[in-house]
Amino acid sequence: MSAVQQLHQLLLFPLSEAELASGHDGVALSLDVQQDQAQSLLEGVLEQYTSRLGKGYGRPGELDDAQVKRWLTAHAVAQSLDFAMLCQHWYGHARQCLQGGPVPGHWLMFARLQQGSSDVILLALLPQKQVLQMQQGHLQVQSVLDLPSIQLAGRIDLTGWQQGTERCIGFLRGRGDGSPGFKRLLGCEDVMVPLKETQKLVQGLTRFAEEEAVPAEQRDQVFAQMHGALEALGERGAPLALDELIQQSWPEAPARLQTVLAEQAVTDGFVPDRRALKPLTRFKAAGEHWRLEFDRRSLRSGEVIYERQHDRLVLTGLPESLRAALQAD
Template identity: 45%
Template sequence: MSTADHVLRNFVVHHLIKAPQGPASMQLRDAEIPVSPAALQLVDQLVDRYSERSGKGFGRFEDDEDSFPMPRLLRQHVVDGAIDFLMLSRLMMQQLLASIEAEPLAAGGYVLIARVEHADNDYLFVALASEALGTAIGDGLSIVDSPYLDLANLRVAGRIDLSAWQRGVERCISFLKGRGDVANYFKRFLGCNDVVIALKETQKLVQGLAEFAERQAMPTETRDALFERAHGYLDERGDAGEPVSLDTLVEQAWPDAPGLLREALNDDESRIARDFVPDRRAIRPLTHFKAAADHWKIEFDRNSLRSGQVIYDRDNGTLILTEIPEGLRRALLGDRE
């Protein structure tokens, strides 16, 4: 999401107070923050940092709205108009407080809640940012401490696609995965169910690689090399029963410019989940072609095109098979007799 063309509708900051192993409390702001250059700059940074991060999970709202009331609160604000944005944020803080109290090692911070419009879509961003201490130049060129919100090291954040949610799209929530269980309480607060279907997610990842190769207009050999390296990594993870690391995948599959591939696979439209074990059935298209018509089926690997065993005539739209096995030759000759 580019910050150049988004519109900030509502913004507020509250304070969630909690030290690791300590009790939790909150300090609530009594009004929305007016849309000003400073507010816009802060929300721009939040949107940028969130969009850039690769370690995201995706999910849908839990069905039990009594235990996970986030969709009910959103419905009251977005659909019914029964509560305003400030009241929504205060009710959300109550849920966040209850959730973080169940996570002894979690720490508090400043809670940024922003409603942002982008490309006819409506988003709600929620982030927990800590304060860091920097250095600034004061009066008389003195050196002074300068506290700031450390969005560069954002660890706990989520985004709800309100437009997708209202259209009935299932996976309308995304959140930073964090390290270990750091994001569990935040996921509970969002009311997010992130059950991952490995086959579907693997298919989406393979499709994302294919679309990237097409957009880059890669020569055939370059594209095949990308697919083979990706297949090797995904096959290895699937065989070991270990989850995909997107960062490792892009480094191995496209080492010359991993950032480009990472950006493509992080695209909002793809919504590829994280931490799923790849389904090895779904990665075969990276190394194999498979097609069927009314009276025939065919499958061959990409190496066959390079070796000349399979020849595709682009101009005539024909496929030529060479080095036909003897058994098939006899069968074909037998059909002609």
Template identity: 45%
Template sequence: MSPNQPSQIQHTITDLVVHRLIKEAQAPAAIELRAAGCPLDDAAVRLVERLCTHYADRSSKGFGRFEEDEESFPMPRLLREHVVERSTDFITLSRHMMEQLQICAHDEELDASAFVVVARITEGGTDCLWVALVGESIGSAISGALDIVDCSYLDFSSLRAAGRIDLAGWQRGDERYISFLKGRGDVAAWFKRFLGCSDIVIALKETKKLVLALNQFVETERLEAPARDALLERAHGYLDELGETGEPVALDEIARQVWPEQPERLDTALNSEAIKLSSGFVPDRRAIRPLVRFRASGEQWKLEFDRSGLRSGAIQYDRASDTLVLSGLPDYLKKMLLEE
């Protein structure tokens, strides 16, 4: 989905406020707070839609859950007071969050100044809390007298950091209910610390999810057999190389390596919120074998073969008779069969 396309998910804004983080390089952090929530008008709706769309378009997301140490990572306590106990209102919650953001940004030696969008949004029935750091740019506008004037605006191409907390998933105790942008430069680490997010990445489980996502993609795209096999073989070769060298996965790079014809389509599929696939894990080389190999078993047999055998004719499947024909059997197997 491009930034100009509308989101396909219905977003309902419950609360929205914009504060400001002021952090120059090698200087202490400061915050500028809005006194009340923003009006939930058409401008607010457009802002939320752009935020959600740009977030969905960005690669390299991480997923996790809250750290258990609420003294060091107070976000779950702040949310519990607002969402569960209802002892604080949304503006109070956002102010406490900004104080924590200021603490986390304080010791960083970088320019992290940005507008901070805090919103509670229902997305297709899912109640979520969003926090995003959005940069500011200067553009040109035309006044009523047709004069050219400067105007400042939120530049979503400079979405420096963002996080999304599934509030229902958090209350259910799901394994992972926080998603966040991995970020560019040094923003990601301290922003994840602000969220109080434990980045859960299990290589074997994530690799299996990646393999499943690739297989679902070739089915969804209805690729012809040669194109499908070529894509999966490229994926296997690339991931196997990463696994051998110990290099972590970057989802956008997988898309460029595996389907250079239209990498943006594969990148969108791999970054789907439904999959919740993390980047940054080293592929488990055992788990990528299904990309190029079939394995099955019945009550009286087991079978494993490479996809290339179907193309070479060494293995043929006859759909009409529901039989699989193997050619070029090795001598030792033929000998064992003749002895039966």
């Protein structure tokens, strides 16, 4: 995601139990985008969004009669719906989507911005917290935005959507009851393919081991543990929780592994496809007239030897049947 950005509009809507239950339109607080406070808020929300794993991806779908998709079309394509009115529609929709979720006391933020060559809409539920401040010699309790506690945020790439990009919506999966409602608020339809997601995960893990120059024996051990955990999830049909996998497999430096997987756009919430897990424990390759597959552990045991100087593999301990066939050829 490009760090170059230009903020066009930023609106905040208060959320309370009364407002979520009412049928009345809320009053938006529109921030002056030329002020440092608006830019600081945007950068703070973007920092929380981009640094988190546990994202899901999708595209505008047919949820709730595709009303979010229609609003986005009217705003970005037909240009018959301005951003303020789009947000007003969205805020009304939030009362349906977020009831029952842990959102009272939050602010619902809508931002329209340019990131690189992409027109983007950023949505986030901004929690608040109470702090003590000293004013004129007296302690006072004040409410402030608590950006590090953001659990629900989404990014819609309007440019990518109009160009046919499949994964034009990204969102934090969050925890608890609010996550499904927020995904519905985005109008997001999943486009996750477990096989592709598993392949990206394996590629990210391999890249991390190479960049960190992890010793071979340690890498084999970590990969074997990951293979076992992912294989078990696939067998049970259980979705992957990426943050848990990272903490279990690389607890000494989870942030570095998290960064690599984020760069690979690895998400979670999918059931690992066991067909894509083999590279964690096995090497497999083929030439025009040969095919080879062997376990990583065979390199440590000496059954397979890679001679770097000559760029060739030496196989030892051949089965008697293969030895006899080769000698007879």
